[in-house]
Amino acid sequence: MTVLPPMVTADRVGLVACDHCGALSPRHPGRMTCPRCGGVLHRRKPDSLNRTWALLVAAIILYLPANLLPVMVTTSLFHKTHDTIISGVVYFWNTGSVGLAVLIFSFSILIPILKMGALGFLVVSVRHGSARTRRQRMVLFRIVEFVGRWSMLDVFVVALMAGLVRFHSLAMVEAGPGAAAFGAVVVLTMLASFSFDSRLIWDNDERCDER
Known part of the structure; x- marks a missing residue:
């Protein structure tokens, strides 16, 4: 049975890639800056998992009021209604x-x-050093990144819903507290996706200091 040699990566040969311009620089102790653009270099995004987890927990907490509180308040000549996303x-x-x-x-x-x-699955799997299904998890992260590019459509859909209700009922429509919570959920999930360093998926099983 042929044993394949380990894949050569920038990290294995002591190089660090700049997150801003992509230039490779030798890794050395202490603060590193990119010689091309002057950006700060990190082997991995600092405190990536903790930042991602904190933002994700905040998004999950706000997701409840985003769906339970009214996203719009409709006032007509005869009555006033409070509508949630589900309603x-x-x-x-x-x-x-x-x-x-x-x-x-x-x-x-x-x-x-x-x-x-x-x-949440990606953070937990990386934190526990799982070496299985790395390629599948990378595909999953790419899907999350792709969906994240269209995250503002969520807010647009809520605005469209409010506009259509106003058009059909000829009533005054105002944004409710649920709309603010929903917008915060969208922003927090986008920041969580940006904070997650997908390179951690391919690292060795032992935990790194940057985690």
């Missing part, structure tokens, strides 16, 4: 706008849950 989905479903109801449910409820679950 908006039900509203469009019952009025025949099934496609819009599915769109709001997907971007505002389903995708944030899947994104937070995927990031």
